[in-house]
Amino acid sequence: MKKRLLKVAVTTALTVAFAVPAFAASANPFSxxxxxxxxxxxxxxxxxxxxxxxxxxxxxxxxxxxxxxxxxxxxxxxxxxxxxxxxxxxxxxxxxxxxxxxxxxxxxxxxxxxxxxxMVKVSGDARVRYFAAEDAGDNTDFRARVNFDGKISDNLKFNARLTSGNMNYDGGNGDAGINTANVTFDALGLTNTIGRQDVILAEGYLFDTQMNAVATEIGGLKLVAGNTDANRIYAAEYGFNALGTDLVADYYKNDTADQEIYGLSTGFKLTKNLAINASYYDNNDADATAVSYGVKLNKLGLSATYRDVEAGAYTGFGALANDQQPSTLESGFKGMEYAYDRALDRNTALNVKYQDFEDQDGIDLGARTQATVSVKF
Structure with a gap:
């Protein structure tokens, strides 16, 4: 396997200062x-x-x-x-x-x-990402985003976010502009968000993207209906704890693509430092399944996960779509994924991911490595 030297550039943290109206001096009741x-x-x-x-x-x-x-x-x-x-x-x-x-x-x-x-609160994040694949060369890109969160009334809040898009180091630019713009309010015990928003379901497997949607949450239940890339999407997620084990049940339906997926994931601690996780997803329309199971050493930030994803068992809007070439996803894959997460400083984190997959017929797809430094401000 061809060795690569990972070079991760660290971005300069952007700083936003909030100005609060100063008090005028008054009578001196103290020394x-x-x-x-x-x-x-x-x-x-x-x-x-x-x-x-x-x-x-x-x-x-x-x-x-x-x-x-x-x-x-x-x-x-x-x-x-x-x-x-x-x-x-x-x-x-x-x-x-x-x-x-x-x-x-x-x-x-x-x-x-x-x-x-x-006040309107300003926050954001910046990311530098290095990506290398045996079948696609390497690349480095940068992204910065700025969030604006404010209160319209005691029960109505708004969010908007500007993004630079993914800008390649060689000058190529991604889609810059506004990628979230929504309002949130409570009604009948439900927390509702309407507009373009982040949607993350099944820890990113089903969804890890933005979409125009209506989302409703109550307790551990979340319902989503919306559109993204001309696809009509419906989804539901329910998280609960049973006998000390965290369980998450998911449902995803893409009306446009005639795709329907059911899933269940779980995670629990064997010891204070050792956690186990597993997931199972079934696409009834394509008669395809996706299975994963792994371990994580929490204190060290190390994890190892085995994935077996059959063709048609992914949505195209999840984290796997960001990790793999479309052709790989379409043919299915299986193999090991290793990750390392570490806090470099306050609000600064490093994530390194190494994937060694083969297709469902056993043909080597080549190793893929991704290293990311993220900064929140």
């Missing part, structure tokens, strides 16, 4: 904090990092004596920001120093939280 107090250096450090913005005019006067009341208000704002580990440690120390003042601010801090809850 002054001198400019040489340790907290001044700490707040100055946060100000230089853009975590706090100081006074109402947007300035931070590090050489001006502040009241403990003013300082506590600045700490309260910082407590509602997205912080890295170093910044979080500084804010934790400040919150301990001004614990009494923060407690006395109770109503004002709660009001600040309400303001934050009403």
């Amino acid at each position: 002054d904090v001198p400019a040489n107090h340790w907290a001044y250096d700490a707040v100055n450090k946060l100000a230089q990092a853009g975590v706090v913005d100081g006074y109402a005019d947007g300035t931070f006067k590090g050489d001006k004596t502040m009241t403990r009341y003013e300082m506590a208000q600045i700490v309260a704002k910082a407590m509602n920001k997205s912080l890295n580990d170093d910044q979080q440690g500084t804010v934790d120390e400040l919150s301990q120093e001004f614990a009494a003042e923060l407690n006395n601010l109770g109503v004002k801090v709660d009001s600040l939280q309400e303001q934050v809850d009403d």
Whole structure:
């Protein structure tokens, strides 16, 4: 087997800062904090990092004596920001120093939280992926996405996401634009989402894509109806626990392609560090099945899975469609898949996947390797 040296490029994490309206200074009910107090250096450090913005005019006067009341208000704002580990440690120390003042601010801090809850929240992720296959060469691509989540009313929320699409290192671009845009609301005990949304079913086997749909959830039951790539789709998933074992039952129907799949997957821990998983899917229309079973060492992030997927036992919208060539899926395949997952840093993860499959007749399909670094912000 031809050896390959994996080279995974790490993307520069995108940073989004939230600006929270500053409080104006008011009467001083506490003792002054001198400019040489340790907290001044700490707040100055946060100000230089853009975590706090100081006074109402947007300035931070590090050489001006502040009241403990003013300082506590600045700490309260910082407590509602997205912080890295170093910044979080500084804010934790400040919150301990001004614990009494923060407690006395109770109503004002709660009001600040309400303001934050009403704001449009911006988050996102970025990904660099290296892919190599014996039958298709290698490739590196990049994708960045930015999410916008907001509250229209107490019972109506919206989501929209911009994506760069998969951009190849050689200049090729994927489909950039808006790939989710939906509203969510509760009614009759159901949580409903209408619009273009992420749909993930059967841990990605049936679905791992976006589609225009209506989705409803209650407890462990999820129902989906929608369209994607000119296909009319209906799906249901129910997850529950029985005797300490997690079980998930799935149903998928593609009216356009006249395809119907039933599935059941399970997972349970043998020990604290060792987990077992298995799944079975049956496409009645094609008389085809897909079976998988494997183990995972949770502490090490290592897993090994055996897959046996007959022709016609996949949907075309799941994770397998991202891993394999269409011709491979159409003829079916079987073999081993190995994966390694590791957190590189806060909000940064590495996933390496190695697949060694043959077709249903025993012909070697060639090894396929994928390495991905993902960053959330």
